[in-house]
Amino acid sequence: MYDALALATLLATGALAVLGLVLTALNRPPGPEFKIAVGVVVALLAVQAAIGAVRAFGVTLPEQSTFLIYLAVSVCVLPIATQFAYAEPTRWGGTVVAVGAVATLVAVLRLQGLWVPGG
Template sequence: MIDVLSPALTWVSVGAAVWALVLVLLNRPLPIERVDGKAYLALLALIELGLLAQAVLGFIKLAGADHDVPGLSYGGYLLGSLLILPVALYWSLAERTRWGTAVLVVGALVIPVMIVRMGQVWAHG
């Protein structure tokens, strides 16, 4: 795992989940036409770029691993983590209710879970 990137992605994803949870509690969909909505989309893009960097570096580390790592599982988590936020965002934009925004909460909370699981797969093989 990437020692600095993983905790940063975890905390930023939790922050994105809290932000979306506030929108759910206010009964508002993601306001993509307003400045705060565009800032949220920028935050999601930043998380996605971090996940992309983690995937690239993760596959490089996997190729040179000095211990037994289940490559299929580890690679699946690396690639799967890249799909979570785009799918959640698409769903949220397709359903413009508070429940569409709740999908963003769940999607943002899945990222830290996947990062922790990647760390477990890497460490214990």
């Protein structure tokens, strides 16, 4: 894994979580700008997942299947949370995405811990 890319995804998911909580505090449902922000973070996560998957198949990891599962989860959580947030737009939509962003942040942190090539 690339530390700079992981740091960028951690910062992006953290910023998305804060943005979601700010929208909730302002009593506003998420708008189209929020969906664009989620899309940017998901694109960053997809790049990380693609690079991580390619690199994982080139090395031996102690928990390779767990690493690959965390890669898949890191990409899937935010789109699902966004679907829930926009299904019935209320002020709590931002909180739903914020929780998804925090879960994704934890998954990326766990990916960093699992990346131990060579055993």
